[in-house]
Amino acid sequence: MLLDALLSNEQNKAALVRLGADGRLPHAIILEGERGSGRFTLARLISAMAVCRRSGAGCGECPDCKMALEGQHPDVEVFAKSGGQGTLTIKSLRTINQSVATPPNQGRRRVVILRDIQDIAQARTLNTLLKVIEEPPEYLMFIITVDNRENLLPTILSRCLLLRMELPSPEECAGRVQELLEGGVGAQEALRMARLCGGNIGRTAQLLSDTPEARVMADALALSKALIGHERYQVLRLLQRYERDRAGYRELLCDLRVIFSQLVEQKYQPQDEELSALSQRLTALQGIKILDIIDDMSRTGQFNLNLPLTLTRLGARLTGAVLG
Ligand SMILES: [Zn+2]
Known part of the structure; x- marks a missing residue:
């Protein structure tokens, strides 16, 4: 299954698969969790589910899925604080709005990922998108990753499916980090760092590189x-x-x-x-x-x-x- 690429998060994955299979993926999803907790990995996976034309839960094998997972799909755009296709500032709002107003090139959905809304200033940027989130065009899906939901307006929260990221066990985390670092780190060292990082894969990998x-x-x-x-x-x-x-x-x-x-x-x-x-x-x-x-x-x-x-x-x- 496509979502199995993400460790842990069993409830989140089950909910998404259920919605996807019924063709009821929501128009806005918020992924809340600390940096390194896999928010962006999950955002990419959901974007593949949304653009996949074979299966509502994402097949993981068709060209649409592959492009989405590699960050190459024309109907999936990422706006981040820095990097990505666009930068998340007041100025970028215009670009986001343009993007939102354009129907998908290839399939049934256009996905806009807003990555790392971590401070109030950025949240304010997002809050101005409220109108689109309230009345989205049929084809549109927002995926928003955030450290803390409290930065977002309640009106936005009420329009979104909110998923709180779960961290895997230190053992699972250590195993994944060893794969990521391709054997560049010993099992015991990986496990020690995974414990210190509470199972946060991104942080563990960072501290072992x-x-x-x-x-x-x-x-x-x-x-x-x-x-x-x-x-x-x-x-x-x-x-x-x-x-x-x-x-x-x-x-x-x-x-x-x-x-x-x-x-x-x-x-x-x-x-x-x-x-x-x-x-x-x-x-x-x-x-x-x-x-x-x-x-x-x-x-x-x-x-x-x-x-x-x-x-x-x-x-x-x-x-x-x-x-x-
Ligand atoms: Zn697919």
Whole structure:
């Protein structure tokens, strides 16, 4: 089945297949989920279902399905914050409206994918499309991917089928990431990262590839080890790398939060040899103290402070928490 290409999401897939088979795919679908959760993968799959002329649930084999899955179908257009065929801004509204008003070239449907509506400004752009979403031409289908439905107007939400993305288990996630990276990563490493990412395939793959995000995560892991090993100098040295990198610093805090949450959890449910060994050297109280410090430092106001000073303070508080 076409939708089997997406892991997990059994309820979502069943609902879509049912609607597709009955020829009742809705005119607007919202896919809500965090970045990396497979929203866009599902959007592409639904676009294939919509343009397939063989089966309402998408056959996955005809030229229409193939073109849609490869992002080459003339009746499927993607508008994104950046990249894609169009950029999602107020200016692009005109293009979107033109697109919407043009009947399909080849088949029965024209699909417009609006990718990553993550902030209010973009949501406002979308809200101006309300009219089209309220009274869409028969051939039109919108697929909207969004981090959080709260950014969208209730009037839009009420017109759309809303599907919340589900993440697969860490085991399934690790397996898929190993396929994606074509054996470039070991099973245990993949599983460890999949656990840290809560089964988010996109994020796991990103952190196991040569990306800036992966380097920050590697630093966060090294920092956690140094902290638990009372290697104060190493802690400071790792933090110093972020003296001129505010975005990296924010990311580092997020990664530390994920690692220490996992370390506290591993104390009670050991799953990963390396993480569980590390968590044995940390008391639950120390773990919780560290999480409190990270939360405190993450509050937005902190980001405007002098960065080297903030890093020194973070280092002092973290080492204090393991020593105290
Ligand atoms: Zn097909």
